[in-house]
Amino acid sequence: MPSVYERQAEYWTEDLSDRGFETAVQTALRDLAWEFQDNTTSHDEPDLYLFRLVRGRRVRAALELKEKRQPYRVRWADLAGLPEPELLVVDEVAVRKLLAWAPRAFLLFCDATQGAAPYVLYSIIDLFCAPKVRVQRPIALNEPRLKAKWLLDRRHGLRCSRLHGAFAAIANYLDHGMWDDLRRVEAHGSFVGEKVETV
Numbered sequence: 001m002p003s004v005y006e007r008q009a010e011y012w013t014e015d016l017s018d019r020g021f022e023t024a025v026q027t028a029l030r031d032l033a034w035e036f037q038d039n040t041t042s043h044d045e046p047d048l049y050l051f052r053l054v055r056g057r058r059v060r061a062a063l064e065l066k067e068k069r070q071p072y073r074v075r076w077a078d079l080a081g082l083p084e085p086e087l088l089v090v091d092e093v094a095v096r097k098l099l100a101w102a103p104r105a106f107l108l109f110c111d112a113t114q115g116a117a118p119y120v121l122y123s124i125i126d127l128f129c130a131p132k133v134r135v136q137r138p139i140a141l142n143e144p145r146l147k148a149k150w151l152l153d154r155r156h157g158l159r160c161s162r163l164h165g166a167f168a169a170i171a172n173y174l175d176h177g178m179w180d181d182l183r184r185v186e187a188h189g190s191f192v193g194e195k196v197e198t199v
Contacts, residue, residue, distance in 0.1 A: 021067050021110045022047065028163040040065075046097050046105070054174050061174060062101035064094050068111040080133050080151035085113065088120060088157075092134065092148035098124050103178050108166055111154060120157040121166045123173060125181045129188040130156040155192045 022040050025048070029036050034052070039045040046062035053059075068088055077084040088109050098105035105124040112118060122130070133151040138144060160166045181188060187196045 022065055024110075025063075025065060025108070025163060028167065032164065032167055034167065044097070046101065050170070052171065052174055059104060059174065060101070061104035061106065061170070062098050063105075063170075064098055064107045066090050066094065066107065066109050068109060068113060071113055076135075076151060079135055080153075082151070082153055086154050088152045088154050090150050090152060092150055095127055095150060098127075103182060104174060106170060106173075107157075109154070109157070114154075117159040117161050119160040119163060119166045120154045121160060121169055122152070122157040123178070123181070125178075125188060126156060127152075130191055131194050153192055156189070 019040070026036070026038065029048075029050070034050060036051065037049040038047075039049065040047045047065045048063040050061040050063055051058060052061065066088075071084050072087055072089060074084070076089060077087050080087050088111065090107065090109075095107065098107065102124045107122045107124075107127060109120040109122075110118055111120060127150075130152070132153075134148055135151060136146040136148045139147045158166070158169050160169065
């Protein structure tokens with residue numbers, strides 16, 4: 001039987017005190033003169049709202065930020081069926097927060113284990129269509145419950161060497177690519193290891 005993970009109150013304080021990635025993202029957005037709203041201390045909203053003019057109309061996009069600070073346990077890579085360097089793990093609840101803002105919603109990882117291209121960007125459509133493994137583990141948060149995680153392949157996202165590259169990709173997607181993805185009849189994406197059968 002799996003052990004129950006106890007989420008302690010002080011962990012949230014530690015999370016809030018280590019905001020290097022969030023700070024870097026906000027600095028890059030300011031450098032680019034992007035308007036944004038910081039929600040990083042909220043439990044209920046995506047980390048950031050981004051505001052952009054698209055075809056003369058001001059739109060809001062949601063951006064959730066996640067970090068991989070060290071290699072994951074071997075068990076997680078085994079469950080995902082992936083080499084550990086290609087594995088990214090995200091709480092399902094974090095992804096569900098993006099649904100209200102679909103299709104203008106993104107997940108941006110900072111993978112500190114990858115020096116050359118540490119940033120990995122997924123649109124909500126990528127997350128919806130990409131193959132993934134869902135797992136859950138018991139936690140004790142006020143009362144025992146199960147917490148779901150998604151095991152993602154980093155190769156299914158857009159890998160970027162710099163934050164500015166990730167934001168350029170978001171801008172291009174909001175301006176053009178999103179509409180192509182929504183209207184395309186063919187299967188979305190060519191995902192590593194996946195074979196889409198023709199019937």
